[in-house]
Amino acid sequence: MTTYSPADNPEADARVKAVFDDIRKTRGTDFINNMWRWLAVDPALLERTWTEVKEVVGKPSSIDPLTKEMIYIAVSVANNCSYCIHSHTAAARAKGMTEEQYGELLAIIGLAGKTNQLATALQVPVDNVFDAGRAG
Numbered sequence: 001m002t003t004y005s006p007a008d009n010p011e012a013d014a015r016v017k018a019v020f021d022d023i024r025k026t027r028g029t030d031f032i033n034n035m036w037r038w039l040a041v042d043p044a045l046l047e048r049t050w051t052e053v054k055e056v057v058g059k060p061s062s063i064d065p066l067t068k069e070m071i072y073i074a075v076s077v078a079n080n081c082s083y084c085i086h087s088h089t090a091a092a093r094a095k096g097m098t099e100e101q102y103g104e105l106l107a108i109i110g111l112a113g114k115t116n117q118l119a120t121a122l123q124v125p126v127d128n129v130f131d132a133g134r135a136g
Contacts, residue, residue: 002038004038004041006037006038006040006041007040010037010040013040013043015043015044015046015047016040016043016046019036019040019043019046019047019050020032020036020040022050023036023050026054026058033087034083035083035087036050057072065095066092066095066096066097069088069091069092069095069097070092070097070101070105072084072088072091072092073085073088073089073092073105073109074105074108074109074112076088077109077113078109078113089102
């Protein structure tokens, strides 16, 4: 259940319209998904978030776009964000993620969750070689 209902015409606000137009141009689509429509409750928040998404996820870097989406899926699972799990799984598939890759990703997420919980429960001390401040 949502905690907010977006305005019928959020683009009546010039700042929102500018961001939505940039989303359309950047993504090559007329579709504005619900995340952006809901963030339009605060035009400054919408602007900041879109700018950051373009900088971190949209900008070419040493991490390829599919890997970025798969990382986003893993973090979304860890944070229990159903919306982001769905939207970034769709984006990863659009960027070429195969069913085999998806299965491997789920296996990694499951294993990481398990070993993280075990390490937390056991309070395993960090090995010196893993501690960048003490390694050497």
